[in-house]
Each structure stands twice: as C-alpha cells, then as structure tokens.
Amino acid sequence: MVGLPGSGKTTRARALAARTGALRLTPDEWQTRLFDDDMHHPDHDRRHDEIEAIMWEIAAHILQCGGDVILDFGFWTRAERADFAARAAALGATCQIRFDDVPLDELERRVAARNQDEGGHFVIPIEVLRNWARVFEAPDADELEGRFGG
Structure with missing residues (x-):
C-alpha cells in the first residue's frame, strides 16, 4: 500500500485482506495500541521503525x-519501494503496488475529519501532512507494472 495519510491505504488493505x-x-x-497517540513523542519515529522491522x-x-502479505507501510519513496521489492524477490515473492493518487486538498480534508475522531489513530496536523506531501514520491508507470529500481 503506497500513499500518504488519508489516501485510503488501510481501508483498501482491509478489503484486500478480507477478499484474499x-x-x-x-x-x-x-x-497506537502500544503507545496511544505518540506522534509528538521524541521516540515516535524510532518506535515506528522498530514496529516495521x-x-x-x-x-x-x-x-x-x-x-501473501499486505504491507500497509505507506512506502513514500521509490528507494524504499525498490528495497522491499528486492527483499520480496529474494524470498521468491513478487511485489504489487496499490496506490490511489488522491489530491492534497482531499488528503487534508480527510485527515482533518479523522483528527476529530476519538482514539485509534494519530492526530496529524495539516502542516505536517503538507510537509510529508513534499517528500512523497508517487509511483511511476514502471513501479505500477511491477518493475522496481530500474
């Protein structure tokens, strides 16, 4: 699952897992189960990296x-996607990308609405989302066809 917060990754991942x-x-x-909303805690990124590991x-x-496994990690950069595709290939598995190109204004709307809900997720300030959007690299046609890092 590739995309920024609010792009529908987890919703799609749940449906795909149920179907497959x-x-x-x-x-x-x-x-969030282990640490609640620790978005602004100094150990947030380290914790997140450990969970992904x-x-x-x-x-x-x-x-x-x-x-089959669905990794709902976000995979914001081409390099990260190529790395995980290579890891999967080394195990004899193939990698498929699921990505919906959601405009930033819609992501902002969805995240703002989600921020109003209680519990079970991180509250993400809209300015943080905008900063993340500047770092995000949308998958190109090669990646969407299963060709990584080339």
Missing part, C-alpha cells in the same frame, strides 16, 4: 511459507 486471506500488517495500528520479519516468514 492475505496477512495485513498496518504499523499505525500496532503503534518486526512486521517485515513476520512478513518474510509468511512469504517463505508461500503466503
């Missing part, structure tokens, strides 16, 4: 056993 039986791994769900270990095991 694939294991869905969503770091934000684990992080543990999830990859689980995913690698499932892939080695022939199962």
Whole structure:
C-alpha cells in the first residue's frame, strides 16, 4: 500500500485482506495500541521503525511459507519501494503496488475529519501532512507494472 495519510491505504488493505486471506500488517495500528497517540513523542519515529522491522520479519516468514502479505507501510519513496521489492524477490515473492493518487486538498480534508475522531489513530496536523506531501514520491508507470529500481 503506497500513499500518504488519508489516501485510503488501510481501508483498501482491509478489503484486500478480507477478499484474499492475505496477512495485513498496518504499523499505525500496532503503534497506537502500544503507545496511544505518540506522534509528538521524541521516540515516535524510532518506535515506528522498530514496529516495521518486526512486521517485515513476520512478513518474510509468511512469504517463505508461500503466503501473501499486505504491507500497509505507506512506502513514500521509490528507494524504499525498490528495497522491499528486492527483499520480496529474494524470498521468491513478487511485489504489487496499490496506490490511489488522491489530491492534497482531499488528503487534508480527510485527515482533518479523522483528527476529530476519538482514539485509534494519530492526530496529524495539516502542516505536517503538507510537509510529508513534499517528500512523497508517487509511483511511476514502471513501479505500477511491477518493475522496481530500474
């Protein structure tokens, strides 16, 4: 699942997991369960990285056993997507991208609405979302066709 907060990644991941039986791994769900809304905690990024590392270990095991995994990580950069595609290939698995190109104004609207809901997610200031949007690299046609890093 590729995209910024509010792009519908987790909603699509849930539906895909229900339809296919694939294991869905969503770091934000684990992080909020373990640490509540720690978005502004100094250890937030370290915690998030550790959760993703543990999830990859689980995913690698499932892939080695022939199962399917949905990584709901966001994958904001081409380099990160190429890295995980190579990891999957090394295990004999293939990587597919699921991405909806949602305009920034719609992402802002969705995140602002979600910020009003209680619990179960991070409150993301709109200016932070805008900063993240400047870093995000949308997948190109090659990536969408399953060709990574080339």
